[in-house]
Amino acid sequence: MTSDMAHGEAQLPEVEHSLPSIGPRQYVMIGVILTVITAIELWVSYSSLGNLIIPVLLILSAVKFIVVVAFFMHLRFDHPALTRFFVFGFVLATAILFALISLFWNDATIIEGTRQETVHAAAEGGAAAGAKLEVALGEFHVGAAGEAVAGGAEFDVKNDGAVPHNLRVIKTDLAPEALPVGGGVVDESQVEVVASVADLAAGATGSATATLAAGSYVLICNVPGHYQLGMYAALTVH
Amino acid sequence: MAAAAHGTVHHSSTGIDNRKLLMWIFLASECLFFGSLISAYLIFKGASLVGPYPEEILDIPLTSTSTFVLLMSSLSMVLAVYGAEHARPRMMKLWLFVTVLLGLAFLGFQVYEFRAFGQEGLNLSTNQFGATFFVLTGFHGTHVGVGVVILSSLLFGSFRRSGLGSEAGFHVEVAGLYWHFVDIVWIVIFTLIYLIPQ
Incomplete structure (x- = not known):
């Protein structure tokens, strides 16, 4: 029994306890970058970029999202399995969003139901x-x-x-x-x-x-x- | 004996602490939750026949300020995590306190916004915009509120004689994951609901 347990423990992968290699100064720099991106977003939303507004805003938003997840949430420094779990959930959510929108966008039933309500x-x-x-x-x-x-x-x-x-x-x-x-x-x-x-x-x-x-x-x-x-x-x- | 061993070892077969793994899986499931609410908002966007409509009522300068506040709370949170992981309790307490304050400030902005919308005649049952907007941002605000409670409990706990114990860094890090998630959800909401033209 003891040998089995010892064998089981030996099979456990090495646990990663290493801390992220960035410090307060880098975190503050990232905070400044996120603030600048937010200011750019605001400027874009009031700008006259026409059809470009939506893709530009989505790209800027995605950059902020990734920066926070990678550095503030330490996913860049953490076990790759955590990234896979999170990306799986995020991709599934995005797929549901596109599926629902493609099903119901400008749907006559919704519009008519809305009228009655x-x-x-x-x-x-x-x-x-x-x-x-x-x-x-x-x-x-x-x-x-x-x-x-x-x-x-x-x-x-x-x-x-x-x-x-x-x-x-x-x-x-x-x-x-x-x-x-x-x-x-x-x-x-x-x-x-x-x-x-x-x-x-x-x-x-x-x-x-x-x-x-x-x-x-x-x-x-x-x-x-x-x-x-x-x-x-x-x-x-x- | 095996049970005793399991009682002290928290690592899953992947080598990741199972409590941390649980938090990440929970956050992944939260993506689905908020994804569905955002979908509902986008589908019903423009389907309202009576006002107030988004373009006449959304206050972008105000919300930009609250977005900045939440963004800064993410920065203070990661500094608190740094303090906790590097055995610097004063740094941890200071930034946890700042994070709680910024979280409360964000909630204050939201309460102000909801009240202003109410005075303009927009509520859950006014139109499709009101229904989907309040449900989405209300659930996000609830998450912020829960985050404030979690961080406050950590802050109070850190003032005990034993502090947050030998796993202080771990507890603050996991709470930080939740807090940062609340921030990234707001990044998406701010862009899709407030910034993209109606």
């Missing part, structure tokens, strides 16, 4: 079980009552036209015809959309709920070109 979120906890507001969409006009009372509201939308239309309810002080436009549609990132109904085929109906605060709103169809053709209507909430 967002409509409910805009209703602030689903409190909007109040007044019904009927909206009729057609070429190229939005038909709706011009006034409503603050509180929960349900927009019942019908596409009376011959082509698909949708509805966006926008809270804004801008005139109905003066919303910011980009690429043929109202730029929704520049306005506050409080309710929305996805594209409706001709004859289809849809609905959305929202809690309306007092103020000015504009109802629009944001199918490309339709807003410019006159598909907007003002709504004042008292």
